[in-house]
Amino acid sequence: MARLILAALAAAMSCAAMPLPWTDPLRKGATGTGVMMLQQMLARQPGIAAPLNATGTFDDATEDAVRVAQAANGLDVDGVVGEQTALSVLATLAADGYRDDGKPPSASGHKFKILFVVPRNRSVQVEGSLIAANGSTVFRFGARLHGVNAGDSGDDVGCPPAAWPAWSNTVGLNQFSPCGNTPTGLALADLNSPEDEPDKYGPYPVVRMVQGLAGNAKFLVPHVRDGILVHTGKWPGWSPGQTLPNSEGCVHAEPESIHAISEILQSMGVKANKNRGGVLPYPYVPQGLLSIVQSGA
Numbered sequence: 001m002a003r004l005i006l007a008a009l010a011a012a013m014s015c016a017a018m019p020l021p022w023t024d025p026l027r028k029g030a031t032g033t034g035v036m037m038l039q040q041m042l043a044r045q046p047g048i049a050a051p052l053n054a055t056g057t058f059d060d061a062t063e064d065a066v067r068v069a070q071a072a073n074g075l076d077v078d079g080v081v082g083e084q085t086a087l088s089v090l091a092t093l094a095a096d097g098y099r100d101d102g103k104p105p106s107a108s109g110h111k112f113k114i115l116f117v118v119p120r121n122r123s124v125q126v127e128g129s130l131i132a133a134n135g136s137t138v139f140r141f142g143a144r145l146h147g148v149n150a151g152d153s154g155d156d157v158g159c160p161p162a163a164w165p166a167w168s169n170t171v172g173l174n175q176f177s178p179c180g181n182t183p184t185g186l187a188l189a190d191l192n193s194p195e196d197e198p199d200k201y202g203p204y205p206v207v208r209m210v211q212g213l214a215g216n217a218k219f220l221v222p223h224v225r226d227g228i229l230v231h232t233g234k235w236p237g238w239s240p241g242q243t244l245p246n247s248e249g250c251v252h253a254e255p256e257s258i259h260a261i262s263e264i265l266q267s268m269g270v271k272a273n274k275n276r277g278g279v280l281p282y283p284y285v286p287q288g289l290l291s292i293v294q295s296g297a
Helices: 002-012 033-042 060-072 083-093 215-220 255-267
Strands: 112-118 124-131 138-144 185-192 206-214 229-231 251-253 288-296
Touching: 002 033, 033 060, 033 083, 033 215, 060 083, 124 255, 138 255, 185 215, 185 255, 206 215, 206 288, 229 255, 251 255
Parallel strands: 112 288, 229 251
Antiparallel strands: 112 124, 124 138, 138 251, 185 206, 185 288, 206 229
């Protein structure tokens, strides 16, 4: 199965020397966010000699982990992350294994939680659950957590898409890349007043992913991925009841669903804090949680 996934990824990325989020091969001595993300994924590789720290520096331990991953997947063992090794890492180590603990939001001092369970292939819509402080589900709604398509971006870093809005039945650009699939894991979340572009984001308050706590979200949000919202829009060529379009990494839902979420949250005492447009550090105390679980590998 891993080899099939690897072949599919290779076909999707055939126009690039390296799959996003990387643009150049990585080897001993390299530094930066790309190395940090590589280390986070390599730490999941069975058989590495010791826990791998995500320092952002490609050191001896990182090189050893790369060699283990290469050997495990039948690749040339050279300790360098080129195209095939990068594709293999994404195919076999991207899933974070995060599972929602099922605890009520009040257990961590929060007023709400929004929960999604998504497949690896983000082409399908899923059901979201709005959970009150006491753990009861108060609203269910359809949503889509598909970022831009791999190879369908307007430039070489994955953002913005060449055509907007877009629909597809692809896996979607991986969650480590700009405008890729919505990151999985647990994150702090908050209700914000509406965005300034109602056609793109809808006229209602939005839920913002603020700070990752577990899973891939822990190391991606907000310093690698930011501006991730649960929102709606008045998308050209789309009408309520149709399949929701790809996002740029956010969560898309129908207008009446986002309206209902904002009304329910405010009825539960959640304040719609003034939207600051993604300014960092986030200026408010987050009132809720966003939990995104990937089913299967």
